[in-house]
Amino acid sequence: MRSRIVMLGGPGAGKGTQAKRMSEAYGLPHISTGDIFRANLRQGTPLGLEAKKYMDAGGLVPDEVTCQIVADRVVQSDCANGYILDGFPRSLPQAQVFQQLLVSRGEKVDLAINVDVTDAEIVTRLSARRSCPKCGAIYNLQFSPPTKEGVCNVDAEALIQRQDDQEETIRERLRVYHETTEPIIAYYEKQGILKTVGGTNSTPDAVFVKIEAILSAAETVR
Numbered sequence: 108m109r110s111r112i113v114m115l116g117g118p119g120a121g122k123g124t125q126a127k128r129m130s131e132a133y134g135l136p137h138i139s140t141g142d143i144f145r146a147n148l149r150q151g152t153p154l155g156l157e158a159k160k161y162m163d164a165g166g167l168v169p170d171e172v173t174c175q176i177v178a179d180r181v182v183q184s185d186c187a188n189g190y191i192l193d194g195f196p197r198s199l200p201q202a203q204v205f206q207q208l209l210v211s212r213g214e215k216v217d218l219a220i221n222v223d224v225t226d227a228e229i230v231t232r233l234s235a236r237r238s239c240p241k242c243g244a245i246y247n248l249q250f251s252p253p254t255k256e257g258v259c260n261v262d263a264e265a266l267i268q269r270q271d272d273q274e275e276t277i278r279e280r281l282r283v284y285h286e287t288t289e290p291i292i293a294y295y296e297k298q299g300i301l302k303t304v305g306g307t308n309s310t311p312d313a314v315f316v317k318i319e320a321i322l323s324a325a326e327t328v329r
């Protein structure tokens with residue numbers, strides 16, 4: 108499959124989970140800007156320390172910083188057949204800058220998949236989310252708990268609750284999502300490449316089935 112796919116949806120909507128599955132099923136690289144920032148933070152790079160200021164507060168890392176990271180990533184050779192962007196773009200300026208980059212390379216976004224989940228469910232899900240500070244693995248105490256309570260299945264590291272998954276920060280992330288990120292849905296809809304998938308009250312498996320149906324129906328991605 109040859110395709111450039113953008114995953115849209117609020118924080119905790121399941122974009123990351125679905126992007127990972129799609130990446131495995133279709134052999135496309137999974138590019139998560141949040142993962143890139145967190146990996147930099149774990150390594151203590153200047154980028155990581157800069158990003159942390161915004162992430163901890165539930166805000167967005169500045170567009171210039173974020174766009175540069177994506178621009179550097181999508182030109183790498185493993186992205187030649189496409190990729191799945193998870194968590195980018197997150198503002199209209201990011202979407203526009205990215206579009207310019209693609210146009211200058213004779214490329215385009217083929218498909219934007221919006222995973223739609225109510226705010227109430229987002230708050231419930233993110234409050235139950237735990238992650239591994241060492242490898243980044245994500246668990247949900249309710250839906251996908253670790254095998255042994257409190258520790259990572261991969262490396263037995265003690266799980267933590269991300270600073271930005273604490274309730275007050277979740278509310279701020281939702282506010283920023285509605286104000287700054289949601290307008291991107293209309294941006295891709297106008298281009299005729301938007302597909303929305305309902306994610307409320309749905310298991311990751313159920314959402315993935317819907318996404319597979321979209322992908323097999325979309326001619327641009329075959």
Ligand code: AMP
Binds near residue numbers: 165193198
């Ligand atoms: P995520 O793992 O996608 O929820 O991202 C975690 C945090 O990283 C976000 O709350 C933002 O602070 C930051 N971040 C990730 N992607 C972007 C982006 N495209 N633009 C700005 N900030 C971002």
Ligand code: ZN
Binds near residue numbers: 239243259260261262
């Ligand atoms: Zn781990």
